[in-house]
Amino acid sequence: MNVLAIDIGGTKIAAAAVNSDGRILARHEVLLAAAGSPDRALTTIIEAILARVPADELQGVGIGSAGPLDVARGAVSPINIPAWRDHLLVDAVAALLPDRPVRLAGDAQCMALGEWWRGAALDRRSETLLGIVVSTGVGGGWVLDGVPYLGCTGNAGHIGHIAVDLDGDRCSCGSFGCVETIASGPSMTAWARRRGWNGSDARALALAAAEGHPIAVAAFGRAADALATAILTAAVLMDLDRVVIGGGVAAAGSVLFGPLGQAVADRNCLPYTRRLRIGPTTLGRDAGLLGAAALALAPSSPALVPHPPHPPHPQGASL
């Protein structure tokens, strides 16, 4: 059985035909800036895949998309794709490849699922895995008891918007001190620049940290602290055994994972959270595509199909 996997990021759209062993049979990628429009980019990559794997050999479609999502309606509004606002992506893909189930989840949710299926937790011994993407934002996704957990509205795992510093900066979400205000690439870069570092982006900041630049090292230490707090919270709440971190900032390697491991070790006090293992993505940029394929391949399960939002509660005490 083969499926079509689609990964919608902030700057590019990738697609692949993937078989049930996780082998990528064909792969194509289009930069959004080069495609003219996101609709054209989507059509282009699907046509490129179908030119190599015939449509009648693809039994389903899985899509991982940058959010926000409205999974019940199959709609996406990726922050960095302004042309798509409440865009009915599932319907659009179904029109290009009719009569197949099309499943949608968040990009970080697909990354988690991909890592669980074919990557860092390949042995399947990690029953409860949190995947985190640290990039221009900070996202995440769950695999619980070996099943993707997307949440009732499809938004579970959004670790970038938990507060780790109540006295911290205002976040784009309106709250204060969210992980994303400290550990995203733009937040780290802005923090370092306010303190006199002159580089332009998170990649330069990682190089500077690797060379020992004190402001850059401090920026990564601060991001590691915020991520450690969030990860330990997740571990305590969900009895977690594996965290896999991907995304551009995570590609910095030891300047992030060194202080992160130390911060987690310093504060990891409960017996049941001590088994927690944290590491970088092992699938790189393919994690999201393979997770989207896993989403399409998974047996139909209530946990895989988010429920529509419920009507207001008719009874009971509420605040």
Added chain:
Amino acid sequence: MNVLAIDIGGTKIAAAAVNSDGRILARHEVLLAAAGSPDRALTTIIEAILARVPADELQGVGIGSAGPLDVARGAVSPINIPAWRDHLLVDAVAALLPDRPVRLAGDAQCMALGEWWRGAALDRRSETLLGIVVSTGVGGGWVLDGVPYLGCTGNAGHIGHIAVDLDGDRCSCGSFGCVETIASGPSMTAWARRRGWNGSDARALALAAAEGHPIAVAAFGRAADALATAILTAAVLMDLDRVVIGGGVAAAGSVLFGPLGQAVADRNCLPYTRRLRIGPTTLGRDAGLLGAAALALAPSSPALVPHPPHPPHPQGASL
């Protein structure tokens, strides 16, 4: 179908025969201090139930116990029952009522399950519910997509040990600024007494807060802030739609729920978490017993039977 439900608390053991509609057919409770030993208390309550509902009418057993637990081995070490350390409770109960499945979960996990089954979320529209017990400690439990989620080692939901104030007091767990260091009854009482309030316990503190004593009001406001942070974190991570709070401190009512509702409303910024409803337990002291019954009655499910801890990961990058 009827089952035996057992609720092991810090100061008492309760048991009930419960039918599949959630009706309590017989109920008995023993104060640990009066029983001589916890083993004697357990035998006494089970015999008291069996005197009213014959053993051959009970098809299974569910136990909710104060922790820590080792669910894979069926062992409990309740902090306030020093005679039971790594006590093989499941085996002990199975010896008293042989040839029936015996299931064990945390007391707060059972409270959550009871509220979902017969209480605050009775209409079952709350697919994802967090139950919180605020008492001498702060515990919790999950129902996710309509299924109890206990975690791999049976410890999921332990919301009292997530950090909400990194500059906060050292917690009994060894970490700093855990919810329990701020919002448990003893923590609130100690905080108020250090500031000149003269009462002795959380019940007196609640009465003082209701009468407008400024230190008592501040203690509840501080606890509400900590709980609000923890609840919003849970809501963001798990796409949560319902929180039910029980336990002695929650019995304080509006002096807790007033500032809690305000603190949550002030910081609840993501569209998908705005549907969150928070309220007090509606089953009171029966929530744990009914949850233990639900645990016994639930169809066998991987999510209900925690997996044993895994051996160390044989491959892959770890910190």
